[in-house]
Amino acid sequence: MSDIVRSGLWLAFFGVILLSWWWMYAMSTGMGLDLLGRPNEMAQRMAAMDPRMDMYMPMAEFWPLLMMWAGMMAAMMLPTMVPTLQAYDDLIRSANGSRAGWLGVLLGYFIVWVLFAAAITGAQLALLFGGVIDMLGIFKSPWLSGALLIAVGAFQFTRAKEVCHGVCHSPMGYFLGHWRTGFAGGLRMGLGLGAFCVGCCWGFMVLGFVGGVMNLAWMGLATLFMVLEKLPQIGHRITKPLGVALIIFGLGVLAWPLAT
Structure with missing residues (x-):
């Protein structure tokens, strides 16, 4: 029975991931955006026919x-979170x-990320109404x-990144140093792990403000980077190369207006 429960929980976990990606895709297309978070052809045509219509305007309410x-x-x-849950799975017995x-x-992990979502929601609205970003969430x-x-x-x-x-x-290592049993213990450890993960x-x-917060291509690439960083075999080897790549990209973005 325990193996059945284990398999069921893992299947439900991966089902939530797939559902979340489907939901983001449905929200994006529902707002008339393409995979890059930009207005698609139909939205552009409809906006051109009636400039008063905001067919692809993302949400601007909290x-x-x-x-x-x-x-x-x-x-x-x-x-x-797969490696984290797998590590706990190994400690069950x-x-x-x-x-x-x-x-x-x-x-616990998800609660921390929802709190971060609330914080970044407030930041996005402040940037939007301050005229710093557009309605697509881009600087x-x-x-x-x-x-x-x-x-x-x-x-x-x-x-801070290293820690x-x-x-x-x-x-x-975190589980062994902060081990607590039961649901409450797991919740407490999940909150701690979530805080480190946000850090x-x-x-x-926040790089969504560069490419667009509803840019599904950016979401996929960022997810890939974060998954790779957490892989036991290679995670510690790619952190700094990713930093170098981001800095070079940023310098290119800064240089672009000067070159045109």
Whole structure:
């Protein structure tokens, strides 16, 4: 029976990931956006026919925007949690863990990311009404886009990134040092792991303001980067190269207006 429960929980977990990606795709197409988060042909034609119509205008109210960001967190961050849940799974027999604790870890992790979603929702609305970003969530100034890329790239070399990434990259060590049993114990550990994960990956999230917060291609690429960073075999080897790539990209964005 325990193997059946285990398989069912993992299947449900991956089902939530697939559902989250489908939801983001449905939201994007429903707003008349393509996979790059830009107005598609039909939306452009309809807007040209009646300029007063905002056919592809993303949400500009807190609660709808929060739902979008929460869905985005589920789609992007749950795949990165596989090594963490697998590590807890390995400890169920040897350290008196439980399936309830496994669910607690998952819930605590997601709670932290939803809180981060609320914070970035507020930031997006402030930037929008301050005229810094457009309705697609993209910086209006290439200087800001380039500066953000460089800042996120530079963060890859900081001690804070190293510490947070160390916990995300090796969750077994965190579990052994903070082990608590039962659902409440799992929830507590999940909150802690989620906090370290936000500290590790926040930069990839805010880069949505460079490419568009509903850019599904960016979401997929950022998810790939974060998954690779957490793989035990190669995660510690790619953090700084990713930082170099982001800095070079940012410098290119800054140089582009000067070259044109």
